[in-house]
Amino acid sequence: GESVGLHLPTLSVQEGDNSIINCAYSNSASDYFIWYKQESGKGPQFIIDIRSNMDKRQGQRVTVLLNKTVKHLSLQIAATQPGDSAVYFCAGRSGTGNQFYFGTGTSLTVIP
C-alpha cells in the first residue's frame, strides 16, 4: 500500500539554527503534500502545503522542498525557536483519490 515516512524519529537543534526535517513517500502518483506540527496534547496544526508540480514553496520561516525524482520532501525551519519544539508530520494525498497518508513523525527539540 501507499506509505509516507519520516527519516528521523527525533531531531535536536540549537535555538537560532535552521532545522531540516525529511520525509519520503512511496506513491509517485501522490499529487499534494502537507506538513503539520503537533504539540503535546493537541491536534495537528497545518504548516504549509505543496503540489506535485512544484519544487519549492515558502511560508513564514518555513520552506518545503519537493524532489519527485527520489520521492522526497523536506521542511526547513529558519531560525528555530523554542516554540517550534513539537512533532512534525508530512502527509501525502493519494493520486487516485482524496485519501491522505501520514508519516510517523519527527520530534523536534529546540535547545535554548
Place this chain on the structure above:
Amino acid sequence: EAQVTQNPRYLITVTGKKLTVTCSQNMNHEYMSWYRQDPGLGLRQIYYSMNVEVTDKGDVPEGYKVSRKEKRNFPLILESPSPNQTSLYFCASSLTSGRYLGETQYFGPGTRLLVL
C-alpha cells in the same frame, strides 16, 4: 472562531458496547475525515467525506462507521468496540481535499478512547 469540536474528549468503555464520537465544524467545510493516532504508527485515516451524503473508506475502516447527514457534523460510530480500537482519535475538516493551495485542514482536540 473557526474550530472543530469533538465529544467526548475521554472515554472508557467495555468491549461490545456501541459508542459514538461526535465531530462538528463551524466553517462550512466540504471535506471531513477521521484519523486514529497510535504510537509508532502515526496518523491513519479511517473514513473521509467529500460532502453531505458522500463518504469513503480510508486506510483503516474496519470496525467503524460514519455518516454525513449534515455538512457540519461527521460522527464516528463504533458498533462493537474491541480493545484494538483503543487509540487517540482526531476529526479534521478543510474546505476541500486540497483543491486550493494553502487550504488549511483543521483538526479537533482529539478523543482518547480506552476499550476494556
